[in-house]
Amino acid sequence: MTDSAVLTAPVSQVGTLEGAAFGPSSWREIGQDDVDVFARLTGDDNPIHVDADAAARSPYGTRIAHGLLTLSFVVPMLREVFSVTGASTGIVYGLNRVRFPAAVPAGARVRIRGQVAEVTEVSGGWQAVLSLTYEVEGNEKPACVAEFVLRYYS
Known part of the structure; x- marks a missing residue:
């Protein structure tokens, strides 16, 4: 994580973070075991995820991670590069695009980088919209782009 920028701020200063960039996180592998567990838990057993022979015949040529699994790996990666301290509660309020x-x-291995796209005051705290990009090691095209809406209450 040598080229990483970590963004940490107390909850009282969240309002000043708009426009700030952070990341990238360290690389995190999404292994076939992760894909298989996710398929069992969610019931999403599409052959491109779990069947090596069927996936080999797909446009991808191999088994791939579920998009929603990739999206969910945000928690450990985001913790490395973005944090708000002193909040009584922090929640994922939702997702935009x-x-x-x-x-x-x-x-394959993925990592995130991001920017604080918007900050607004809400009753009892702050709402921050983080614009995140999930990079795939060795691939120019991102695996995922998403806006996470987070709330921090003091």
């Missing part, structure tokens, strides 16, 4: 421009082959 989410796209999956490129597949993540099982076993």
Whole structure:
């Protein structure tokens, strides 16, 4: 993580973060075991995720991670590069635009980088919209671009 920028601020200063960039996080592998567990938990057993033979015949040529699995890996990666301290509660309030421009082959590594796109005051705290890009190691096209809406209460 040598080229990483970590953004940390106390909850009282969240209002000053708009426009600030952070990341990238360290690389995190999304292995076939992760894909298989996600498929079992969600019931999404599309062959491009779990069947090596069927996936080999797909446009991807191999098994790929679910887009929603890739999206969910945000928590450990975001913790590395963005944090708000002193909040009594922090929650994911929602997601805005989410796209999956490129597949993540099982076993590939991803990381995130982002920017604080918008900050607004809400009753009892702050709402921050983080514009995140999920990079796939060795691929110019991102695996995912999404806006996460987070709330921090003091």
